[in-house]
Amino acid sequence: MTQRFRPLLFLAALCWGITLAAQTTYPYNGVYDEPEGFYAFTGATVHVSPDRTVENATLTIRNGKVESVTAGGAVPRGAVAVDLTGKHVYPSFIEVYGDYGMPENEGSGRRSRRDGPQMESNTEGAYSWNQAMRPETDAARLFTIDEKEAKALREAGFGTVSTHHHDGISRGSAAVVTLAEDSENEVILKRNAAHHLSFDKGSSSQDYPNSRMGTMALLRQTYLDAEWYAKQNREETNLSLEAWRNLQDLPQIFAVDSWQDALRADQVGDEFGKQYIIRGSGDEYQRLQPLKASGATFILPLKFPDTYDVSDPFAADLVSLAQLRHWERAPGNVAAVDSAGIPFVLTAHGHDKPADFHEALRKAVAAGAKADRVLAALTTGPAKLLGIGDRVGTLEKGKLANFIVTDKDPFQEKATLYQNWVQGHAYELKDLKTLDLADAYDISIGSNRFVGEVSGDPGSRKMKISPAGDTTSTEVSLAESGGVLTLRFRPGKEGGFYRINATPRGEGYAGTGRGPAGELVTFTATPRPASAQQRADKEKKEAEKAEQKSYASRLTYPNIAYGLPQHPTTKKVLFRNATVWTNEADGILEETDVLIENGKISRVGKGLSDRGAEVIDATGMHLTSGIIDEHSHIALLDVNEGTQSSTAEVRMSDVVDAVDENIYRQLAGGVTTSQLLHGSANPIGGQSALIKLRWGATPEEMMFQGADPFIKFALGENVKQSNWGDANRIRYPQTRMGVEQIFENYFSRAAEYGRAREAGEDVRRDLELEALLEILEGERFITSHSYQQGEINMLMELAERHGFRVNTFTHILEGYKVADKMADHGAAGSTFSDWWAYKFEVNEAIPYNGALMHEQGVLTGFNSDDAEMARRLNQEAAKAVLFGGVSEEEAWKFVTLNPAKMLHIDDRVGSVKAGKDADLVLWNDNPLSIYARAERTYIDGKEYFNRAENEARREALLRERNALIQASLDAKNKGGKTQEPRGNSRRLLHCDSENH
Missing domain, CATH: 3.20.20.140 (Metal-dependent hydrolases)
Known part of the structure; x- marks a missing residue:
């Protein structure tokens, strides 16, 4: 039982005088008697601080504070002496x-x-x-x-x-x-x-x-x-x-x-x-x-x-x-x-x-x-x-007397904490006189010889005793108290008991007691030298501890399956004899070479050479720019902050999740750039994040530097909470016309905010209005979740009233109805290839939507909005050929150059042209084919996916997993605590996903 004790110092105070103790504003009820708590702890190894240790020290404390720590110091007059020989003292x-x-x-x-x-x-x-x-x-x-x-x-x-x-x-x-x-x-x-x-x-x-x-x-x-x-x-x-x-x-x-x-x-x-x-x-x-x-x-x-x-x-x-x-x-x-x-x-x-x-x-x-x-x-x-x-923190003079008393380094196995002193008050954790026993003893009781084996931790020791030369053992009733060892055992199945009291002597113990017939006996116990087997077992145990510093697992970037063992480096690579989909005026070039260096496309042409380049024979293969997903929700911790009608202040860049395995999966599908959009839970959502899929990078390193900022708006059922249940009839807006008024109100407020700032007024900075003001000033651009033609028209007209244009309508499954107006307004359309009828407001969607918008001069692209679809955007592009007869070259632009234009990054990516970023994909077949596979994916000239290496890595991962499972089974067998196997599979996010 833990106790706090203050030894009686009243007599000492009478003899030596009462020292003024800690003063307080509180009155004292009765005769004042506050002992000064003057102690001297002798014989211990005192660890004054992590870098200062005093052997055989005398530690003195008074009134709850340290007075001194000296080597071999004498006990000051008036101090209560506490013998801590063989013990260690550390700051609490x-x-x-x-x-x-x-x-x-x-x-x-x-x-x-x-x-x-x-x-x-x-x-x-x-x-x-x-x-x-x-x-x-x-x-x-x-x-x-x-x-x-x-x-x-x-x-x-x-x-x-x-x-x-x-x-x-x-x-x-x-x-x-x-x-x-x-x-x-x-x-x-x-x-x-x-x-x-x-x-x-x-x-x-x-x-x-x-x-x-x-x-x-x-x-x-x-x-x-x-x-x-x-x-x-x-x-x-x-x-x-x-x-x-x-x-x-x-x-x-x-x-x-x-x-x-x-x-x-x-x-x-x-x-x-x-x-x-x-x-x-x-x-x-x-x-x-x-x-x-x-x-x-x-x-x-x-x-x-x-x-x-x-x-x-x-x-x-x-x-x-x-x-x-x-x-x-x-x-x-x-x-x-x-x-x-x-x-x-x-x-x-x-x-x-x-x-x-x-x-x-x-x-x-x-x-x-x-x-x-x-x-x-x-x-x-x-x-x-x-x-x-x-x-606090050290045992230097003047600091609080906060310290622990141990038998050894407290971070070692089986270390014992005996006392914890706090502000000069002792709290006993274990009996300070608990005896330290060896693992085995040669025992003499009178003329009889025994071997005793000890197990357990201090304070809860167990002993078995057997006659010398005999393997038959007997349990010993063993007790430790006040520095005295008490033993009681019967050497055979019949007969009386030995009862022994012993105290430390040298490295062992000595004492007296009574034998089975009541006779007086003498007792000695000498530590038994470890046997060869015991020494071997101890060495094996120490070796096992040392082995814990080596790991069966690998540390990769990110530290999940298919993480990279090291960050990719920029390479100089010459792709030779490929079919190159340039997305430029040159069109599709057969048997053409492409050289990349310093993270850029250096040259495109035939018969190129460079002695320092890694040469990849691309004969029979297709080389394209990387796929760009204009509407994605991968690599995000959250997708919606839908608690208010406008959350323009939130930033998707804050919640980029660099350990999402979907990054790697989409690299395997040829995706190199993704716009990570806020969801559609409110009319004005959050600021978008544009990333390159730099697998293994930190969130900040994944950002597409220098790109124009975007923001997500939303129209339709989700924002007015029509499918959220009757309990959700509180947050404005609840109707489509209310959605328009939200936009009108916020843009009016943002304009007023801008005028006040322009006039030099002391305006409270408002991050929400600042983001909206950037739209009015042409510095931030809208991607709007949309379906029905009426709302599409509404937002374009509202934008024109406020002097800006809607950059992109995403989803826009009724875009074919208003394509001419979109073209006049200058809005792009990022749509699905063939999704429809998954909720009421998309019942009039048709698979020809993309082709019809493209035909009317609308900058058209296909997006994923789905982690699984994003792995097959090349096949989604092919559907534009099937539904609407778009040419292969133009259909390929639906997932490459056109999204780049929508995002204002076509000067950097989206085509194979000298000077652009070396974001390239090498396919084994026509990229629009259902049989096409991305064999290699590069971003900024760094190879982030290699299919051949991926297959080799799979075997290594299986071996690593098995090694870890075997290590887990071994740890369980050694008595380690276990937990039930539970998965942590990732939840795939969509526009309407709720946060948890």
């Missing part, structure tokens, strides 16, 4: 990301369609309009001592915790507290220690935001609003913005769920001059260099996945290679982060039991983390991060 750990003493969270506030929307905050008072923004939350005000939780944290070695309420996007300020069980007034060390943020809106039941991109937009707008609020003449009172401003000079700690989220958070921080401290997710090893470049310090969790139970060969198929890889490599994350030179500290966040945290610490050390770096990450690192290094 600091938890940098805790919720100790905080109220319970109210749970998730996520709502479903059947609940209906909550448009406004339900927080009462003059606070933020969004209830997920809670910067006014003050952990010091919320904090109350929780003795049960404090006990658990002390058992894990912690003495200090930075605690905050884990609820919301802005979670307010943290407070630093100790784990002493005094009053709250005595244990709070620091108020406003840090500002905590996250991407999780927590218990907020308000609809907005319901996506990562919405959260990021809300954070950006809050930074801007707080700056504006500080300047304005109090047109409103907003306590949340005031609190936000007051927190900006504190350490900013941002919690994320993946390495990609870490980069997203850093992106927001960079925009507003904030260097976040990132509470990571444990997968940082997958992208060390970009994370290092962020400049962030990482708070690393030590929550590792349990072994997957893959005993059932068919259930094992549910577990992905990525999951198996992470299971194996997660314990090595700390070592990898440290080796990369990324500053880090550690947190126990995520562990319910202290034993689990210590097991994870030891796994991290076994996987290569250096013990001294781990100690620093739990002591001096957090202290520096929180600005409390003058009070």
Whole structure:
């Protein structure tokens, strides 16, 4: 049972005088008697800091603070001496990301369609309009001592915790507290220690935001609003913005769920001059260099996945290679982060039991983390991060007497924590006099000789004893208390018991007791030298530990199946004797060569040569520019922020997911560029992201640099929520005419906003109106989800009233009805080849739509809107030949040059022309053939897909997977914790997908 004890010092105080103890404003009821807590700990190895150790030290503390640490120092007069010979003393750990003493969270506030929307905050008072923004939350005000939780944290070695309420996007300020069980007034060390943020809106039941991109937009707008609020003449009172401003000079700690989220958070921080401290997710090893470049310090969790139970060969198929890889490599994350030179500290966040945290610490050390770096990450690192290094983190003079007493390095296997002292108060975890037993002893009891074998951890030892030269063993009742070893056993099946008391003597034990007949006997136990077999077993065990640093898994980019072992490099390549689909005036050229170098198409012609180039014999093959998908939803974390009628402030670039396997699949289908669009849940959606499918790159590296910005608008059933159920009759608009009024209203407001800014007025920056103003000023372009002719006409007429044009109508399955008007307006049409009748408003779609628009002079293309269709866009283009008689050359442009023109990037991609980006696909057949396969796919002259290598990689992946499964089975057999196999298959996103 954990206890806090204060030895009686009253007599000492009478003899030596009462020293003035810590002073307080609180009155004392009764005769004042507050002992000064003057202790001298002798004989221990004291680890003053991670880089300073004192052997045979005397550590003195008084009034809860360290007075001195000296080698072999004498016990000061008046001090209570505590013998710690053979023990180690370390500074208590600091938890940098805790919720100790905080109220319970109210749970998730996520709502479903059947609940209906909550448009406004339900927080009462003059606070933020969004209830997920809670910067006014003050952990010091919320904090109350929780003795049960404090006990658990002390058992894990912690003495200090930075605690905050884990609820919301802005979670307010943290407070630093100790784990002493005094009053709250005595244990709070620091108020406003840090500002905590996250991407999780927590218990907020308000609809907005319901996506990562919405959260990021809300954070950006809050930074801007707080700056504006500080300047304005109090047109409103907003306590949340005031609190936000007051927190900006504190350490900013941002919690994320993946390495990609870490980069997203850093992106927001960079925009507003904030260097976040990132509470990571444990997968940082997958992208060390970009994370290092962020400049962030990482708070690393030590929550590792349990072994997957893959005993059932068919259930094992549910577990992905990525999951198996992470299971194996997660314990090595700390070592990898440290080796990369990324500053880090550690947190126990995520562990319910202290034993689990210590097991994870030891796994991290076994996987290569250096013990001294781990100690620093739990002591001096957090202290520096929180600005409390003058009070805790080391055992230097004047700092709080927060320390643990152990038998050895606490990160070693079977290390024992005996005591945890917090603010000079001792909390006993195990009996300090617990005896340290060897594995085996030669035992003498009188004239009899025995062999004793010991197992178990300190405090719960077990012993078996057998007569010397006999293999028949007997269980021994073994007890340890106060430094005395008590043994009781019967040597045979019949007869009496031996009862022995023994104390340490030299390396063994000696004592006396009574034999089976009650006779007095003497007892000695001498450690038994390890046998050859025992030595071999120990060496094997140590070798197995060393082997844990090598992995059966590969680390690839991204770290999933078919990830690349290294990033592709730009090559100089000569394609010789190909059929080249130029998409230029030259048309389709037979037996032609193409040279690429420095990421560009260098020359196109016959008989080309270059000695430094890799030569690819393309005889009988077709070389084309890469397919461009004008309307895609792959590689996205979220697709809709449909909680408001306009969310022009959100950016799809914020939620690009670089680990989507559909990127690789579409490279295998010849796609090289995709426009990632917001969904169609609201009239004015989010800003588009244009990416090149650079497999293995980070989200930012995938961006098509220098391209014009676009935004998604939507018309039809989805935006007016006609199919959302009766509970969703709140959000405006609910009719098609309401949709028009939304556009009219927002463009009018945007124009007014622009005029005010032009006039130099002190206008509050509004990211939503800024995006719409860019449309009016011709700097951003609309891609509009559309189906029916009436709405298509409406949006073109509205655009003309406001002085701009609609760039592209996507879907536009009734485009054939208004193709002439589209041509006059200058709108392009990006449609499906042959989709119809999947909902009411597409009942009049026809497969000739694309051909008819093209015939009327509309810039026409085919898009996917579907991850599976995008792998076969070459075949979709062929349907224009079947339905409408479009020529093969023009049909091919439907998925290459025409989308490039729609996206204003045809000066870079979309055709095979000298000077353009080397985004090329080599096909084994006419690309419009159903038998055509992309053999090689290049982006910027880098080969991202090679079919022959893909086949070889498949065999390697099967071998790797089997090795990981065998490792999992081995870990289970050794008693490791297991979890049921569960898959993590990706949900394919479409225009109307809801976020979860």
